Amino acid sequence: MKKRIITAACLAFLFTHQSKAQNDSVYNNYKKQKLKIEEINFISSYYTQNGDNSAVTGGEGTEKLTDIATNFEVLLSKKDKRNNIHSLDINVGIDSYTSASSDKIDPNTVTSASYQDVRIYPSANYSYANEEKKTVYNGGLSFSAEYDYFSIGANVGFTKTSKDNNREFSVKGMAFFDTWKVILPIELRNNPSDTDARNNDSKPRNSYNLGLTLSQVVNKNFQVAFLADIGYQEGLLATKFNRVYFEDLSVRSEKLPSTRFKIPLGIRGNYYLNDKIVLRTFYRYYYDNWNINSHTFSFEPSYKLTEFSSISIPYRFYQQSQAKYFDAKNQHLLTNEFYTSDYDLSKFSSNMIGLDYHVVDSNKGIFHIKRIHSLDLRYGYYTRNDGLSSHIITLALQFK
Numbered sequence: 001m002k003k004r005i006i007t008a009a010c011l012a013f014l015f016t017h018q019s020k021a022q023n024d025s026v027y028n029n030y031k032k033q034k035l036k037i038e039e040i041n042f043i044s045s046y047y048t049q050n051g052d053n054s055a056v057t058g059g060e061g062t063e064k065l066t067d068i069a070t071n072f073e074v075l076l077s078k079k080d081k082r083n084n085i086h087s088l089d090i091n092v093g094i095d096s097y098t099s100a101s102s103d104k105i106d107p108n109t110v111t112s113a114s115y116q117d118v119r120i121y122p123s124a125n126y127s128y129a130n131e132e133k134k135t136v137y138n139g140g141l142s143f144s145a146e147y148d149y150f151s152i153g154a155n156v157g158f159t160k161t162s163k164d165n166n167r168e169f170s171v172k173g174m175a176f177f178d179t180w181k182v183i184l185p186i187e188l189r190n191n192p193s194d195t196d197a198r199n200n201d202s203k204p205r206n207s208y209n210l211g212l213t214l215s216q217v218v219n220k221n222f223q224v225a226f227l228a229d230i231g232y233q234e235g236l237l238a239t240k241f242n243r244v245y246f247e248d249l250s251v252r253s254e255k256l257p258s259t260r261f262k263i264p265l266g267i268r269g270n271y272y273l274n275d276k277i278v279l280r281t282f283y284r285y286y287y288d289n290w291n292i293n294s295h296t297f298s299f300e301p302s303y304k305l306t307e308f309s310s311i312s313i314p315y316r317f318y319q320q321s322q323a324k325y326f327d328a329k330n331q332h333l334l335t336n337e338f339y340t341s342d343y344d345l346s347k348f349s350s351n352m353i354g355l356d357y358h359v360v361d362s363n364k365g366i367f368h369i370k371r372i373h374s375l376d377l378r379y380g381y382y383t384r385n386d387g388l389s390s391h392i393i394t395l396a397l398q399f400k
Contacts, residue, residue, distance in 0.1 A: 034078060035088065039373070040399040041073040051343075051388035054101035055242040056185075058251070059329040059341030061104065063388060067097040085129040089140070095119040105241045106186040119146040125155070134161040138172075148181040166217040171210070178205040183241045188253050196255050197240055205235035221272045227284075231262035244339045246332045254340045256325060262288040266296075278302040286320075292345070294320035309359040314380075315352070322347035343386055350384035362400070373400040 051063035070093065077087040098116045125140030135158070142153035157172035182201040184191075189199040197203055208231065215225040235258060242254035266284035273279060280300040287293050295318070302312035323345040325338040332339045356378045359366060366372040376396040383389040 035076040035086075036078060038075045038077045038087070038400070040075070041071075041396065042399070043069075043071040043073075043394065043396045045069045045392055045394040047390065047392045049382075049388065049390035051386070053343040053386055053388065054104070055239065055254070055340070055342035055344075056101040056104045058243040058245040059343060062100045064100040065097060067095055069093065069095045083131055085127075085131065087127045087129070089123075089125040089127070091123045091125075093119075093121045095121075104185075105183060117147050119144060119149075121145075123153070134163065134165075135159065136170075142176075148183055149178065151176055151178040153177070168213075168215040170213045174207075174209040174211070176207040178207070178235070179203070180205055180236055182236070184253055185241055185243050185251075188243075188251070191252075196238060196253065197236060203236035205233065205237060208232045223270045225268040227264075227266040227268065229262075229264045229266075231260075231264075233260040233262075234258060238340070239342070242340065242342055244332055244341050245329045246334055246339075247330060248334065249330060250334075252339070254342065255338050256340060257290070257338055260288060260290060262286070276304045278304075290345070291324040292320055292322075294318065308361045309357070312356045312358070314354045314356060317349070317351055318384075319349040320347065343388070346386065348384050348386050350382060352380055352382040354378060354380035366397075371399045372397055374398040 045068070047065075047067040047069070049063060049065050052061065053059050054061035054063050071091065072093075073089065073091045075087065075089050077085055079085055096116070096118050102117075121142065121144040123140060123142035125138060127136055127138035129136045137158055139156045140154070142151075142155075144151040144153070153174065153176040155172060155174040157170060159168060159170040161168045180203050182197040182199060182203055184197075184199045210230045212228045213225060215223065217223050237258060237260055238254045238256040240253050244252050244254050246252070264284055264286040266282065268280075268282045270281075271279045278301070280298075280302065282296070282298040284296040285294070286296070296316065297318075298314065298316040300312050300314040302310055304310045323340070325336075325340050326343075326345045327339070327341065329341055332341075356376065358374065358376050360374040362373055364370065366375045374397070376394070378392075378394040378396070380392045380394075381389075382392070
């Protein structure tokens with residue numbers, strides 16, 4: 001036994017010494033690498049909607065809105081001496097939108113048919129991937145700003161993959177610290193009964209989220225993932241320029257609780273039927289302490305047209321219950337502590353169907369431009385049973 005222990009100790013020493021020598025050799029031969037561009041993504045979309053339940057005017061009135069969004073992303077990476085991967089994801093987004101209902105906050109100050117604003121939201125995320133341990137650590141910062149709103153966000157995350165690459169667990173924590181400039185409807189700006197906030201006040205709204213994902217490869221054709229995203233909000237959660245009309249025809253600014261707790265739970269499954277067809281499904285159950293319960297189901301069959309292109313038809317069905325603070329125009333009681341006529345908090349169901357064309361060519365490039373690696377062109381039509389409908393078209397290009 002003693003000889004065996006000594007032999008084992010010697011082998012351990014030799015192994016450790018040999019590994020150190022090999023590592024030293026690697027270090028000596030290592031050439032310092034600079035960050036290189038892995039890919040560049042450009043996404044632009046046009047969105048338009050219409051409806052007749054504007055919250056600005058108490059649940060009745062036009063919801064006409066248009067939005068042009070552009071997003072530019074650069075992904076940089078490098079390997080260190082141990083072949084671990086360091087990645088930096090830089091993202092800048094700009095939205096420009098017009099909203100007809102925003103004219104009604106103070107019609108005397110608006111000269112056009114709609115009110116326009118611009119939102120800018122840059123972000124930067126860093127990740128460190130240890131290929132030997134199959135772990136990834138990541139963190140990032142984000143900012144968002146528009147006329148009456150400023151936000152700072154931060155996130156940290158961890159991902160662990162099994163040795164056989166068939167199972168992956170990830171956890172991500174996010175926090176957003178927002179500041180809202182209070183804008184009241186013109187007729188309520190000198191109303192002392194509104195104890196929530198006064199016009200031009202700055203109020204905080206903080207959001208915290210914890211996301212958990214467990215992915216599993218069941219077999220070569222089927223993959224499944226379980227998702228949870230626990231959320232908590234605090235601060236001014238009401239949109240103060242939304243009007244609420246009561247049973248006596250009086251009007252007040254929307255008032256909601258200062259906290260909100262959310263629990264969404266989901267499951268995603270992808271099934272590879274054959275070399276041509278992939279079926280993607282998703283279900284999510286959502287609950288919050290404002291008494292909203294919702295169900296989301298989506299189904300997306302994808303068909304491979306050629307070696308380089310595919311087409312898919314995504315469909316999503318959504319149904320939710322009514323928040324306990326919602327009521328229609330002129331239906332709220334004067335004794336209500338909280339009140340809203342925002343139809344996003346009402347009971348409704350919705351459908352969305354779309355068409356997505358995807359093409360990738362790493363040899364010749366898209367349009368024979370070698371740097372353009374892939375192109376996605378997407379269209380979606382959304383409708384819900386309270387009359388709101390929308391269209392969105394999106395172009396996505398990936399450069400490598």
